[in-house]
Structures are given as structure tokens and as C-alpha cells.
Amino acid sequence: MSADKSAEKSLLVPHESLALYVHWPWCLSKCPYCDFNSRALAPADSDQKAYREAILRELNHYAEQTKGRPLGSLFFGGGTPSLMSPDTVQAIIEAAHDHWDFQNGCEITIEANPTSIEAAKFRAFREAGVNRVSVGVQALNDTDLQALGREHSVDEALRALDIASAIFERFTFDLIYARPGQGQGDWADELERALALAGDHLSLYQLTIEPGTAFFRQNVEEVDQDLGADLYEITQELCEEAGLPAYEVSNHARVGQESRHNMTYWQGGDYIGIGPGAHGRLSTSGTTRATHQMADPAKWSAAVARDGHATAKVRELRPRERLEELVLSGMRLTDGIDARRFARQCGQELIQVLNTDALFDLQTAQLIDFDGQRLAATAAGRLMLNTLITQLLDEPQAPSKPD
Ligand SMILES: C[S@@+](CC[C@H](N)C(=O)[O-])C[C@H]1O[C@@H](n2cnc3c(N)ncnc32)[C@H](O)[C@@H]1O
Ligand code: SF4
Incomplete structure (x- = not known):
């Protein structure tokens, strides 16, 4: 397999x-x-x-x-x-x-x-x-x-x-x-x-x-x-x-x-969001759907009366979107991202979705720790979390085609 x-x-x-x-x-x-x-x-x-x-x-x-x-x-x-x-x-x-x-x-x-x-x-x-x-x-x-x-x-x-x-x-x-x-x-x-x-x-x-x-x-x-x-x-x-x-x-x-x-x-688990403007995430057989309820209370309650719910949008997250969301939220945690949970949640290995050059550089600069099982920002790294995440998720440029 x-x-x-x-x-x-x-x-x-x-x-x-x-x-x-x-x-x-x-x-x-x-x-x-x-x-x-x-x-x-x-x-x-x-x-x-x-x-x-x-x-x-x-x-x-x-x-x-x-x-x-x-x-x-x-x-x-x-x-x-x-x-x-x-x-x-x-x-x-x-x-x-x-x-x-x-x-x-x-x-x-x-x-x-x-x-x-x-x-x-x-x-x-x-x-x-x-x-x-x-x-x-x-x-x-x-x-x-x-x-x-x-x-x-x-x-x-x-x-x-x-x-x-x-x-x-x-x-x-x-x-x-x-x-x-x-x-x-x-x-x-x-x-x-x-x-x-x-x-x-x-x-x-x-x-x-x-x-x-x-x-x-x-x-x-x-x-x-x-x-x-x-x-x-x-x-x-x-x-x-x-x-x-x-x-x-x-x-x-x-x-x-x-x-x-x-x-x-933060760990990318499933949640139901109900009430005006609430968001949810629901996973089934390999896909995650984002749900979003109508934000305006009057419209929300009219829609619920009519349809039994006021879901304004249900959208299947694209694989890239899902993994970015997991990295963004998981890196906020002091314990960071558990590689096994990540693979279970999005079907891709954490190491395969990260920019390996950035991973190496950030580890050398002691801004992140990664032992193969867990990826986390160090105390110094947490001061510049957004920069770290951008670098880690930066997709390597495809080699340019010869003229
Ligand atoms: C849903 S909000 C409000 C909860 C509750 N209604 C209250 O005001 O105490 C949750 C928390 O977000 C924080 N918060 C909201 N807006 C913020 C902002 N612009 N900057 C920093 N913290 C904010 C507040 O500490 C707030 O208690
Ligand atoms: S407006 Fe309401 S929700 Fe927002 S901070 Fe004030 S009390 Fe909390």
C-alpha cells in the first residue's frame, strides 16, 4: 500500500x-x-x-x-x-x-x-x-x-x-x-x-x-x-x-x-457551531466541511423557522487549506503539532507538507523544535510565530522550465 x-x-x-x-x-x-x-x-x-x-x-x-x-x-x-x-x-x-x-x-x-x-x-x-x-x-x-x-x-x-x-x-x-x-x-x-x-x-x-x-x-x-x-x-x-x-x-x-x-x-478536532454567525468543522471519510451560520440574528431565526437550520455556507475544505489551518492553529500551542494526529486528520505526513529548507534553518536558529513526532515553536520562536508559519508553509518553487 x-x-x-x-x-x-x-x-x-x-x-x-x-x-x-x-x-x-x-x-x-x-x-x-x-x-x-x-x-x-x-x-x-x-x-x-x-x-x-x-x-x-x-x-x-x-x-x-x-x-x-x-x-x-x-x-x-x-x-x-x-x-x-x-x-x-x-x-x-x-x-x-x-x-x-x-x-x-x-x-x-x-x-x-x-x-x-x-x-x-x-x-x-x-x-x-x-x-x-x-x-x-x-x-x-x-x-x-x-x-x-x-x-x-x-x-x-x-x-x-x-x-x-x-x-x-x-x-x-x-x-x-x-x-x-x-x-x-x-x-x-x-x-x-x-x-x-x-x-x-x-x-x-x-x-x-x-x-x-x-x-x-x-x-x-x-x-x-x-x-x-x-x-x-x-x-x-x-x-x-x-x-x-x-x-x-x-x-x-x-x-x-x-x-x-x-x-x-487548536488541535483541529471537530466542532458543531450553532447560533447566529457560528462556525463549525465536521469531518467525514477523509474530508472536512466548514459550516457557517447566518450572522444576522433576525435572518438566522427566520431561516431556522423555515428550514430547521440557518447554515449560510457549507464548504469542503481543499486539502491544502485544511493542512494550512492545522499548522496555523497547532503552532499556537506550546506543545505544538502532534505529527501522528496531523496525518490522521489530513491524510498527509507533516514532514511532507513543510518547507524542508525553512525547517532546517529555523531549527538551527533554535526557533522551532522538531523531533519527527512533534513540531513546536521555542519560547524565542513564539515571539515571531506568524513569520515562522509563513516560512514553514512556503511551497518550494517549481524548477523553472528551460527556454
Ligand atoms: C467573545 S469575547 C467576549 C466575552 C464577553 N462578552 C466579555 O466581553 O467579557 C472573548 C474575549 O476576547 C477578548 N477580546 C475581544 N476583543 C478583543 C480585542 N480587540 N483585542 C484583544 N482581546 C479581545 C476579550 O478578553 C474577551 O473577553
Ligand atoms: S461587545 Fe459584547 S462580546 Fe464584545 S467584548 Fe463587549 S461584552 Fe464582550
């Missing part, structure tokens, strides 16, 4: 676990840096019953296509899903139970904003079946929280973290750093305070200015590359000292406390 044929045979089997993402597209207000599919809450949009019915129908649609596979995680993201009623959350979890077997330790996370109204619902979310909460703290000083357009104060955030840690065995929170005017000392102090409050997981994102956001229109600038790299290094150092090393570019955890759901994305 040829190498290609044997790799093809080992492509994803239908019993591999699935992740389920449920998108809630509304917030109390729109933050000026945010380009997620979210909008300020309009009364008509907040109709929980209509949303619940539509989500349950869309869930049904995708459950039909994925029967027999175990569910490894469920993630309520947004938007601000902590604005959902606990009844809606419970109905979705129960429906998921009806459709799939839950894997041992199935992780069920909800993203929550730390306003007092939402924190008051944490216990009800727990009773509905949620076992992990991710709180969007973003900053630990009130001036910056206001500049970020947040609806909560530092006091409210601290209170929400207190409640989260009392109710949930697993909780995490997000901070945005490299904010306008934030120097190295400011960030180091803030991060020390955050680490003292942290459980077993912390997400730390450098502020990016995305086209279409209010910050972009106001010409707010990202910090320059050198300061960005210094802030990133401070982050790695302090988190490592505190026992929360990075397992992904922006995510830190004690060993074993990584987000199972997000690991599915």
Missing part, C-alpha cells in the same frame, strides 16, 4: 469526540474594541423563548449528522451568554444530553460578564449543568474599564470572581493588555494582582485594533512591536512563576486545567 493510501485509511473515525459551540449574539452594549458577532441588546432580540426554540431546532439538525459521536465539551459564547436565562441554558444542555453521550468530564463553559446582575445568576447556571465559567474582567482599574467601554467596575469584577470561585470548581477570566498608555510596570503590577485572584486558568490577550470597530474609527493604535514583545515576555515570566504557564499563545493553565473546548479548535 502506498504511503498516501495508508494515511488516507487512518483519517478521522466517526467515534472521535465532538465539541459544541452555542452562540448568543447580544450584549448590554457594544465595546469599542470588539469585532465579535455581537450587538447591543434590542428588546425584540431578547426574546429568550424564540431564541431557545431556534437553537434547539438547529441543534437537532446537526445532531442528525453527528449521531453516535460522544460530546467532549459544550461552550456558550458570545456576545454575552450570561444574559441568557438559566432555563434556556438548561434546555440546551438537556437537549444535548438527548442527542449525544457525554464523555467523562464533559466540559460545559459559559462566558460571563461581571456585572452584578449576571453574577447573581451563576448558581442557577451551575444548577442548569454548567461546570466552568469564563469571566470577562478585561482590566483591573476603573479608568481603563471605562475606556474599554465596559459596563462593570473593578469591584464588581472582584465580586463576580469571588462568586465564581465559590460556585464553580473550574473558573477562568480574561484580561486585555497592551492597552493604550499601559507601560511594562503597569502591566506587571496588574498581572501580579490578577494571578493572586486566578484559579487554574487565565486568558491574557494583547489588544488588537480590528477594522470596523469604534477604536479603529477613532484611530486608537496598537502598541508598537517592541513594547508588545516586552509585555508578552513579562506575561510569560510572571505566569510561569505563578504555576500557570502558557499552553497557547494567550492562554495559561495549571497542567490538566487547559480548556478542553478550545483545545479541540
Whole structure:
């Protein structure tokens, strides 16, 4: 049997676990840096019953296509899903139970904003079946929280973290750093305070200015590359000292406390995405399909009422596209890409798809490690990850034809 044929045979089997993402597209207000599919809450949009019915129908649609596979995680993201009623959350979890077997330790996370109204619902979310909460703290000083357009104060955030840690065995929170005017000392102090409050997981994102956001229109600038790299290094150092090393570019955890759901994305596993604008990846017999739900909540709910789902696009990924996606996401992980998993997922050997000259040069420069089984960026390499990936995926030029 040829190498290609044997790799093809080992492509994803239908019993591999699935992740389920449920998108809630509304917030109390729109933050000026945010380009997620979210909008300020309009009364008509907040109709929980209509949303619940539509989500349950869309869930049904995708459950039909994925029967027999175990569910490894469920993630309520947004938007601000902590604005959902606990009844809606419970109905979705129960429906998921009806459709799939839950894997041992199935992780069920909800993203929550730390306003007092939402924190008051944490216990009800727990009773509905949620076992992990991710709180969007973003900053630990009130001036910056206001500049970020947040609806909560530092006091409210601290209170929400207190409640989260009392109710949930697993909780995490997000901070945005490299904010306008934030120097190295400011960030180091803030991060020390955050680490003292942290459980077993912390997400730390450098502020990016995305086209279409209010910050972009106001010409707010990202910090320059050198300061960005210094802030990133401070982050790695302090988190490592505190026992929360990075397992992904922006995510830190004690060993074993990584987000199972997000690991599915980064390791190229399958996930169903339902709700307005949600994306999914589903593999069957050697191909991976990308799914994309309609982004506009009104159009989404009308399509679900009509067709039972609001899938705007289903597209089979081209082999090159699939392998590039696996390299791009896998290289974000500290552990990098497992060559055997890669071959199983895309039917090609990792070594055969990489530019071997770049591989050699980057290894010599100690920017990547590759032992045949695992490809990962070194600490120095992670500072220039995009460049590394571009070089590793650079296809060798075909020899030019003689005239
Ligand atoms: C889906 S978002 C929001 C979750 C929740 N609605 C909140 O605001 O707390 C997940 C996280 O992405 C991060 N984020 C969003 N936009 C960002 C940006 N432009 N730059 C850096 N981080 C960003 C924030 O830390 C945010 O908590
Ligand atoms: S950052 Fe969170 S709360 Fe703010 S607009 Fe985006 S999704 Fe909504």
C-alpha cells in the first residue's frame, strides 16, 4: 500500500469526540474594541423563548449528522451568554444530553460578564449543568474599564470572581493588555494582582485594533512591536512563576486545567457551531466541511423557522487549506503539532507538507523544535510565530522550465 493510501485509511473515525459551540449574539452594549458577532441588546432580540426554540431546532439538525459521536465539551459564547436565562441554558444542555453521550468530564463553559446582575445568576447556571465559567474582567482599574467601554467596575469584577470561585470548581477570566498608555510596570503590577485572584486558568490577550470597530474609527493604535514583545515576555515570566504557564499563545493553565473546548479548535478536532454567525468543522471519510451560520440574528431565526437550520455556507475544505489551518492553529500551542494526529486528520505526513529548507534553518536558529513526532515553536520562536508559519508553509518553487 502506498504511503498516501495508508494515511488516507487512518483519517478521522466517526467515534472521535465532538465539541459544541452555542452562540448568543447580544450584549448590554457594544465595546469599542470588539469585532465579535455581537450587538447591543434590542428588546425584540431578547426574546429568550424564540431564541431557545431556534437553537434547539438547529441543534437537532446537526445532531442528525453527528449521531453516535460522544460530546467532549459544550461552550456558550458570545456576545454575552450570561444574559441568557438559566432555563434556556438548561434546555440546551438537556437537549444535548438527548442527542449525544457525554464523555467523562464533559466540559460545559459559559462566558460571563461581571456585572452584578449576571453574577447573581451563576448558581442557577451551575444548577442548569454548567461546570466552568469564563469571566470577562478585561482590566483591573476603573479608568481603563471605562475606556474599554465596559459596563462593570473593578469591584464588581472582584465580586463576580469571588462568586465564581465559590460556585464553580473550574473558573477562568480574561484580561486585555497592551492597552493604550499601559507601560511594562503597569502591566506587571496588574498581572501580579490578577494571578493572586486566578484559579487554574487565565486568558491574557494583547489588544488588537480590528477594522470596523469604534477604536479603529477613532484611530486608537496598537502598541508598537517592541513594547508588545516586552509585555508578552513579562506575561510569560510572571505566569510561569505563578504555576500557570502558557499552553497557547494567550492562554495559561495549571497542567490538566487547559480548556478542553478550545483545545479541540487548536488541535483541529471537530466542532458543531450553532447560533447566529457560528462556525463549525465536521469531518467525514477523509474530508472536512466548514459550516457557517447566518450572522444576522433576525435572518438566522427566520431561516431556522423555515428550514430547521440557518447554515449560510457549507464548504469542503481543499486539502491544502485544511493542512494550512492545522499548522496555523497547532503552532499556537506550546506543545505544538502532534505529527501522528496531523496525518490522521489530513491524510498527509507533516514532514511532507513543510518547507524542508525553512525547517532546517529555523531549527538551527533554535526557533522551532522538531523531533519527527512533534513540531513546536521555542519560547524565542513564539515571539515571531506568524513569520515562522509563513516560512514553514512556503511551497518550494517549481524548477523553472528551460527556454
Ligand atoms: C467573545 S469575547 C467576549 C466575552 C464577553 N462578552 C466579555 O466581553 O467579557 C472573548 C474575549 O476576547 C477578548 N477580546 C475581544 N476583543 C478583543 C480585542 N480587540 N483585542 C484583544 N482581546 C479581545 C476579550 O478578553 C474577551 O473577553
Ligand atoms: S467584548 Fe464582550 S461584552 Fe463587549 S461587545 Fe464584545 S462580546 Fe459584547
